Every structure is written in structure tokens, then in C-alpha cells.
Amino acid sequence: MGQALNPTDAEGYIQLGIAYRELGEYENAMESFQNAIALDDRHHHAYNNLGLVYADLGLYILAIETFRTALELSPGNPAFYNNLGYAYDMTDQFDEALAAFQNAIETEPTFADAYYNMASAYLHREMYQDAIQNYEAALEIEEGDADTYFNLGLAYEENREFLRAIQSYEKGLSLDDSDVEAYYRLAQAYQKNDDPLMMHRYLEIFLERAQGVPYLEEQIRTAEKMFDR
Numbered sequence: 001m002g003q004a005l006n007p008t009d010a011e012g013y014i015q016l017g018i019a020y021r022e023l024g025e026y027e028n029a030m031e032s033f034q035n036a037i038a039l040d041d042r043h044h045h046a047y048n049n050l051g052l053v054y055a056d057l058g059l060y061i062l063a064i065e066t067f068r069t070a071l072e073l074s075p076g077n078p079a080f081y082n083n084l085g086y087a088y089d090m091t092d093q094f095d096e097a098l099a100a101f102q103n104a105i106e107t108e109p110t111f112a113d114a115y116y117n118m119a120s121a122y123l124h125r126e127m128y129q130d131a132i133q134n135y136e137a138a139l140e141i142e143e144g145d146a147d148t149y150f151n152l153g154l155a156y157e158e159n160r161e162f163l164r165a166i167q168s169y170e171k172g173l174s175l176d177d178s179d180v181e182a183y184y185r186l187a188q189a190y191q192k193n194d195d196p197l198m199m200h201r202y203l204e205i206f207l208e209r210a211q212g213v214p215y216l217e218e219q220i221r222t223a224e225k226m227f228d229r
Contacts, residue, residue, distance in 0.1 A: 007032075010040035017049055021056070029053050044074035048083065055087055063087040078108035082117060089121045097121050112142040116151075123151060128159040146176035153185060162193040180209045184219045191226065203227045 007013045017032030033050035036043055051066035067084040071077060085100030098121065104114035119134035135152040139145070149172030156165035169186040172179070183206035190199040203223050210216045210223075 007035075010036040010043050010046060013039065014043070014046055014049060017046075017053075021049070021053055026053050026057055042073055044070045044077070044080070047073065048077075048080055051083060051087070055083070055090070058090075060087045060090045064091070076103075076107050078104040078111050078114065081107065082111065082114045085114070085121075086117050089117070089124075094121065094125065110141050112138045112145070115141070116145075116148055119155070120151065123155050123158075126158070128155045131155040132159065144175060146172040146179065148172075149175065150179060150182050150185070153182075153189070157185065157189050157192070160192075162189050165189040166193060180206065180213060181216060181219065183209065184216075184223055187223065187226065200227065 007016050013032045013036035017029045017036065020026070020029035020032055030050065030053050033046050033053065036046040037050070040046065047066050047070035051063045051070065054060070054063035054066060064084065064087045067080055067087060070080045071084065074080060081100045081104035085097045085104065088094075088097035088100055098118060101114045101118040101121070104111050105118075108114075115134045115138035119131045119138065122128070122131035122134065132152065132155045135148055135155060138148050139152070142148070149168045153165045153168030153172065156162070156168055166186065166189045169182055169189060173182055173186070183202045187199050187202035187206060190196075190202065203226055207220065207223055207227065210220050
């Protein structure tokens with residue numbers, strides 16, 4: 001962390017706060033950004049970074065207030081709009097979230113994260129066609145993101161477009177084969193597409209890799225039942 005350990009100005013405290021946040025030391029990060037604001041109460045990056053810490057801690061109402069302050073100081077900043085949209089989405093303020101994401105995209109049309117977050121907001125509300133449209137828009141900008149392919153696959157699967165779901169899951173796994181749950185989703189998509197051979201292939205991989213992963217216990221039980229059919 002070098003010189004940032006002993007900051008003397010707002011920028012120094014911001015860099016210190018960023019380092020603390022990367023380490024997961026959220027209380028120290030929060031204090032650092034608040035110190036930056038105390039030295040310069042119009043430093044928009046200090047407010048934005050403080051908002052990110054609040055979001056990390058699940059304090060979304062505080063995050064919304066802080067991101068809005070950042071935008072008052074730096075109107076039209078697409079990253080600030082994107083962060084605000086995420087916080088709105090986490091508090092189930094869907095219309096406000098969409099408006100914030102749209103503002104981010106209008107300001108910076110190639111902002112892939114804003115398309116991704118807007119797609120996720122649609123996905124969580126079972127608005128699958130809108131989710132698909134925005135995940136695909138994100139991939140046109142940044143085609144190498146595995147998580148986007150995995151979520152696009154889920155949107156296709158829920159929309160009963162099983163072949164496209166399979167293609168998206170497989171593309172995601174070609175980019176990142178460490179996502180264990182993706183093998184389970186892929187197996188389910190093959191089952192729904194009436195391909196038991198490929199279903200069993202990916203179930204086998206999933207069951208081998210998922211052992212000892214606590215959050216996958218339910219999927220493991222379901223996969224074992226599917227495997228025995």
C-alpha cells in the first residue's frame with residue numbers, strides 16, 4: 001500500500017480506501033473515504049467509492065444517497081449511474097434502476113456493465129426476452145465475459161430456448177471452466193432438449209466437481225436423481 005498508508009490529502013485517502021476495500025477491510029475503507037470527504041467534500045470519487053463500500057455491506061439505502069451525491073458533483077458520469085442503478089435494483093426499485101442504467105448507456109453507449117446489470121434486473125423479474133436482449137448487447141461490446149454467457153444461457157433456458165441455452169452455457173465454459181454450477185445448468189438444458197447422453201456427460205462432471213461445496217447441496221441431490229433416471 002506504500003505511501004497511501006500515511007495520506008495527507010483527499011486523493012491519498014481515496015487510494016488507501018480502495019486498497020482496504022480490495023482486502024475486504026470495509027470498516028477501514030469506509031473511514032478512509034469519509035476522511036477524504038472531510039478534506040474535500042466535493043470529491044465525487046470519494047462519494048462513489050464510499051457508496052461501493054455501502055453496497056458491499058448491503059447498506060443499499062446509504063449507497064443510493066451516496067451515489068446520488070456523487071452524481072450531483074459529477075453529472076452524467078456513467079459509472080456512477082451504473083452503481084446507482086445496481087443499488088436501486090437491490091432495493092427492488094425497478095423503475096429507478098432501469099432509468100439509471102439507461103442514463104449510463106445514453107452517456108456511454110459501449111458501457112457493457114450497464115447492459116449486464118440491466119439484463120440481470122430483468123432476469124430476476126422473469127422478463128426473459130428483455131434480459132436476453134441486454135445480455136446480447138453486453139456481449140456485442142465485451143464478448144469474452146463468461147458470466148454474461150452463463151446468465152444469457154439461464155435466460156434462454158427459462159424462455160424455453162434450450163438449444164440457445166446450451167450454446168451459451170458451452171461458450172461460457174469454454175471461457176471459464178471453473179464455474180461448477182454451469183455444468184449442472186448445462187445438464188438440465190440438455191435434458192430439456194431431449195439429449196440424455198449429453199445430460200449424463202455433464203451431470204458426471206458436475207457431481208465430480210461439486211462434492212464438498214456446501215451451497216450446491218440441493219443441486220447435487222437433484223443431479224443424483226437425474227443421473228439415475
